[in-house]
Amino acid sequence: MEFLVKYFGLLLSGFITTVEVTMFGVLMGLALGVLLAIGDIYGGRIISTIIRFYVEFFRGSPIIIQLFIFYFTIPDLLHTLIDPFVVGLLVFSLNSAAYQKGYIKGAMEAVYENQMTAALSIGLSKPKAIFYVILPQALRLVIPAWGNEFCSLTKSTSALLVIGVRDFTSAAKTIAGQTYRNLETYTFTAIIYLIWITAVMKISDVLYEKVKIPGIEISA
């Protein structure tokens, strides 16, 4: 496995790219997912139909097609070029938002009804009630699903290979191609993915426990 030391720089930069895209995707996906969930619940028929189309597109098509559309199709139509890394950030954010909207909306609906009535009864406006009463409870419930989303997105980012972004998988492919040592390279890469994902899931568990409040938990 010494040969991997020689390629340490390449592996590290690939790993960092993977982490960057995943982190960005999950966080932007969260912010966007909250907006989409609120839009879907309160936006009326038209907005909620648009949101449904959006979600179905990102959940219903392969991530590689989504990357191609944002890397080739859209820039072609606009007669421009977009940096593949930026395309990666964009696609994974939009993709994650489509999934996270579902989790967040479900959690909001789980706490919604009586908490909203109580919030209105003390004089809070609806937006304030969402911000101070509904979301703090809903987001706590979403944390475990959030860990899963992180895990699945980390693995999906290996699709970045198809638009030429040097992520962790792409780095491994380059090394395997140059050294012909497929077994060691891919085994090593898989183990690193595994360690990273296990660590993130652990962090998500700790976070869930840390912000957990008696009375707001997912019943086992």
Place this chain on the structure above:
Amino acid sequence: MARHMGEQKKEAVGTVGRKMTEIIMECRNLSKIYGKVIAVKDVSLKIGEGEIKLIFGPSGSGKSTLLRCLAMLITPTKGDVFLRGKCLTKPGVDLNKARARIGFVFQHIWLFHHLTALGNVELALRRVLKLPKKEARERAMQALREVKMEKWAHHYPAQLSGGQQQRVGIARALARNPDIILLDEPTSALDPELTGEVIDTLRDLAKKGATMLIVSHEMPFAREVADEMIFFDEGAIVETEPPEIFFTNPRSERAKIFMARLIKRTRRE
């Protein structure tokens, strides 16, 4: 003691004349219709400053719906609601502002699960009345003291008993110094042992002259604090009487039957 105070209050009103008491809350010809079901039918009532009125009536008769319409938590189908003479059912009224002036206590309590007792009471003071942090905290603690829950200020709802939770619910409603407090069966979701502590809290409030409209079937409490009993059935007011008359000799047949049943049940308990 409370009875004595109640009489004093009535005397005082008598000397200045009934008309001098300001009407805090009023509804005129209020109806709420869900599809074909008429939940509340043409109800008119007035509550003056410092008055306590109790609504009695079988379950499913529309009492909760009436209370929620008065608090504008649901929009009445017909009729008007007034708070200190201001019409709340006109279009363009800032309902959040109006609701901030009305305390509401729910049958199933509905505290905010993610906030401590103190947080529950403080929220409206900070985010509705926009008081500075320190002042909001002091007032919230004061409200918790009034319901004897200051020791539990930092506990979450799930860590409190039902009776304690409801006392926090009352503190949450009263911390803003609302014009009126509407209570929707505040004790009916509680075990009999826990009912007492909540009733004691309400008795204290009554002594302090709070204006309240209460849906409750606690008879001794009603006799003690109510200025007027409202018997409600099938979405409408059947009769209103002073408690001493209502409990001994209700006029309407329906009230007689209901009272007979309630007395029987209470005895069994």
